[in-house]
Amino acid sequence: MEQRKTTIADVARLAGVGKMTVSRFLNGSAKVSEETAEKVHRAIKNLHYQPNEIARSLRGLNSKTIGVIVPYLLDPFFATCAHAISTVAKEQGYSVILTTSDENPEIEHKQAILMLRRQVNGLVMIPVAGNDHLYVGEAFSHIPIVSLDRPLAGPHFDSVLVANRAGAKAVVEHLIGHGHRNIAFLGLNRSLYAVNTRYAGYCDALAQSGYPPGPYLDCISQEKCAALIRSQLQSSQPPTAFFASNNLTMRYLLHTLYAERVAIPRRVAVAGFDDIEMADVAHPSITVIRQPVYQIGELAANLLFKRISGADVAETRNRVVLPVELILRGSCGCKARFAKSASDNFTSIVINPETLPEQMPMLD
Amino acid sequence: MEQRKTTIADVARLAGVGKMTVSRFLNGSAKVSEETAEKVHRAIKNLHYQPNEIARSLRGLNSKTIGVIVPYLLDPFFATCAHAISTVAKEQGYSVILTTSDENPEIEHKQAILMLRRQVNGLVMIPVAGNDHLYVGEAFSHIPIVSLDRPLAGPHFDSVLVANRAGAKAVVEHLIGHGHRNIAFLGLNRSLYAVNTRYAGYCDALAQSGYPPGPYLDCISQEKCAALIRSQLQSSQPPTAFFASNNLTMRYLLHTLYAERVAIPRRVAVAGFDDIEMADVAHPSITVIRQPVYQIGELAANLLFKRISGADVAETRNRVVLPVELILRGSCGCKARFAKSASDNFTSIVINPETLPEQMPMLD
């Protein structure tokens, strides 16, 4: 099973030509006469020859590979981004080396270095919190790097983000419109960019109506989160609404409220950031800010390939901020709609980074 | 930005030693004196030298890379497998080249070939349906290949599967125990291994009680599936239960039943194969067969590395079949339980490939 692999030299010998002729035949880099082409073709077939991309990469300048680092693949948000990046890469004829950082800065850095050593032509990453200084060194200055979901400090990188603050503000504003003033915030990790930015938007909305921020619940684990929610519900002034700042905290929240048999939205209203599968099948359906997940990954990958192709090397780095959508369903207090097709059982409002709709609508 | 990369020769020159000394220092492949080591170390630091793994791979025998091909990353089942494989690879010091086949045999084959050309040391894949003959050629006979979720024909490959047939049989048996005899089956694609095998289990269960199979609904799209379900509900002898053979068809089913305001389990009972996020938050919570998703990926990766290390080259190929669990919740007609912690609001029964529990339990 471990016979030596067949090389271009074997093909050349069998075909009775030089290695260069075979190379040219393979790459179409120069004309090859009909009959030699035929001979080479047959030799390749007979020997089941496959060119060695490793050797090609070493010789040339281009490994035709990009690196992708995401925290987890288990999270549907990250998985969808990875899928989008992978799809774009495939279209460009690039391979993807993918790894997970597990939200661990050391793993992330080690894996990023390994990718450099493997000569990737670029890197797309969802950077771990608090690693800002890690990517400014010599090592990372030779290839383009695009971050998504979270910014990477420094003008050296491109970033693709969404309207976190404006989106959070909009949905909290909406909850306020339903009459809530004591709204609890479910966060994950204080150092997470998205959560913090959404918290800022949450505070914006409350401040705008003259209310102080409600309790901030640090959901470091499902159990911890459940305990916090329960203690809130039993406090003297329980929140009348919960805002889950991402899909994980939303899941924790729903699990807990369901286990505690808390009626939604009668006893507490619920809204979240990042749409989840089944949000419209849950009972009641869940009001959320939806992010254009696939497009985020797609855009990041396209940006990277633009840099790789050297199209606009001189340009200053981009920071793209995509709009999000407010999806009004039942959990906020709006009357949920029952639809014929699954795609129209909600009302959607686009939230741009800067502009906000004049007035949050209420369904009934 | 595009200065030539620093190489081992640069380091050697600056340190005033030979290239081999640097190489030995890097790999610890032979003794290097304290003081030269120090000089080399400083030179490496100063030049920000990073070894070129591509060159290493070309020279040596080992690219320290494995390839992974899954149909989609969007599907949480596949994403979880990919995560598990990636984790094992990281532990082994291997990189992962990952791509998606989009369930397209041509893409899959093309990508697999590309991976071979990149000299991967092994391949883990969830093979597209109907490609059985593609991987028996010369090209694929030099590296180990492990398939998961679906078998790869031929004794040449390892496969990791689950108790599809026994699991489906068990859950359908359970539905029959609730008094159902007209149970519709939601399939995806007739050529999908898992769906077909589960269909066989579904038929087993019905046959065992002397009932004929119910309608087979081909859910090729959400709309198509919804239409089929609706027409079933309006037929003269509507099914009293639905068995969704995977997580996607379950989603279609729930969307449709929810939109149609069909009461579960009062009007129709529901059960599925493959647990979905939120299955226990849905209203009612959903009875399913749960697969050990992470372990499937982990086991497949471990099997691959065992082959790569050449531990048991002589052994015949493995086909591992993992047990699944029947998770009894509310949608089948059992009374759902409300739990303090999210992890105990159901009853679970382990289903092994061969053995079945004597009697399906009913909760109330």
Next chain:
DNA sequence: CTGTTAGCGCCTTCAA
């Protein structure tokens, strides 16, 4: 249109 030479960056082999 085709072949020869040289070298990408590294490490195995052999000699010092």
Next chain:
DNA sequence: TTGAAGGCGCTAACAG
């Protein structure tokens, strides 16, 4: 303990 030569498989550059 260290260094020099040679080659992994491929292709750019230069002949012919």
